[in-house]
Amino acid sequence: MLETIWFLLWGVLWAVYFVLDGFDLGMGTLMPFLAKDEFDKRSIYNAGGPFWDGNEVWLLSAGGVTFAAFPLAYATMFSGLYSALMLLLFALILRGVSYEFRSKVDSISWRSLWDACHSVGSFLPALLLGVAFANLFHGLPLTEDHVNQAGLLDLLNPYGLLGGVLFVAMFAMHGALWLSIRATGDLKTRAVSTACKLWPVVLVLVLAFLAYTYVHTQLFGNYMKNPHLFLILIAAVAGLVASRLYLGAGSLWKAWGGSAVFIACVALFGVVGLFPAILISTLNPAWSLTIHNASSSALTLKIMLGVALVFVPVVIGYQAWALKTFSQPIKHEGDMEY
Numbered sequence: 001m002l003e004t005i006w007f008l009l010w011g012v013l014w015a016v017y018f019v020l021d022g023f024d025l026g027m028g029t030l031m032p033f034l035a036k037d038e039f040d041k042r043s044i045y046n047a048g049g050p051f052w053d054g055n056e057v058w059l060l061s062a063g064g065v066t067f068a069a070f071p072l073a074y075a076t077m078f079s080g081l082y083s084a085l086m087l088l089l090f091a092l093i094l095r096g097v098s099y100e101f102r103s104k105v106d107s108i109s110w111r112s113l114w115d116a117c118h119s120v121g122s123f124l125p126a127l128l129l130g131v132a133f134a135n136l137f138h139g140l141p142l143t144e145d146h147v148n149q150a151g152l153l154d155l156l157n158p159y160g161l162l163g164g165v166l167f168v169a170m171f172a173m174h175g176a177l178w179l180s181i182r183a184t185g186d187l188k189t190r191a192v193s194t195a196c197k198l199w200p201v202v203l204v205l206v207l208a209f210l211a212y213t214y215v216h217t218q219l220f221g222n223y224m225k226n227p228h229l230f231l232i233l234i235a236a237v238a239g240l241v242a243s244r245l246y247l248g249a250g251s252l253w254k255a256w257g258g259s260a261v262f263i264a265c266v267a268l269f270g271v272v273g274l275f276p277a278i279l280i281s282t283l284n285p286a287w288s289l290t291i292h293n294a295s296s297s298a299l300t301l302k303i304m305l306g307v308a309l310v311f312v313p314v315v316i317g318y319q320a321w322a323l324k325t326f327s328q329p330i331k332h333e334g335d336m337e338y
Helices: 002-034 038-048 052-069 071-080 082-101 108-138 158-182 185-216 220-225 227-249 252-274 298-325
Strands: 277-279
Touching: 002 038, 002 052, 002 108, 002 158, 002 185, 002 252, 002 298, 038 108, 038 158, 038 185, 052 071, 052 082, 052 298, 071 082, 071 277, 082 108, 108 158, 108 185, 108 252, 158 185, 158 227, 158 252, 185 227, 185 252, 220 227, 220 252, 227 252
Parallel strands: none
Antiparallel strands: none
């Protein structure tokens, strides 16, 4: 029972991270296309500036839960995906540093350098996360000794790349919706237009991803055995449709909320489809890592659950306060910090 609770919590933490950091990554990815002048660029930085470091807490929490609750899966996953993990880490570092360093020197070339770092540090994590999770859904060549034989280039298979492109598009639309809420003037207009244009792209990509998933993975197995689980997929579709309807009606907060539901349910769809496996072996299903053979002791899981029940609500409270406090539209230079 404890293993199941922690597996579901693991999936929820990743889903929340994708929702919250997704709009930061999406805005950074879109900045070269949306920002026409210095004010636009600073507006994009300030639209995400108060939130990005808090959003990273959920990434650390998801990684920490993997390490503490499922140490064998953590060792296998992060050692086998070491190259991809280091690329992700360096990209996130570049993005974080860009927030702090961009305005330190009054030079066009200096700011351009950090703008490029910010965009690359936003696009690359979105792509890598999509590639990584698509490969987790598909399975990895794990040996009987739980050694991952796949290299970085092996992850760049058609299904993995489709997952990466889907994540980039989802986060870009999510970021455009958030920028629509915080920006004003022409930048707001461009952000709304971009979100409208990205919506059909996301729809086509998610349909292609689901079709590929149905044919080439075992994710739909749990759903066929337990049809009520299709509620997750229905909620994802409802969130995506609602985001477009509310966007057309000018209800930007509700549109962003619909996008958030869509992203969270896409992540949970994959996680629930994996259960009880965490890492699927494509060489032999018996060599897969599950919540039963990869989990920590019952005592460790009990202690961690107590800690989580105390601190997760604290983090949620902080995030809610930050969103409420720093979500006002950016109208002039006086509203900017970065």
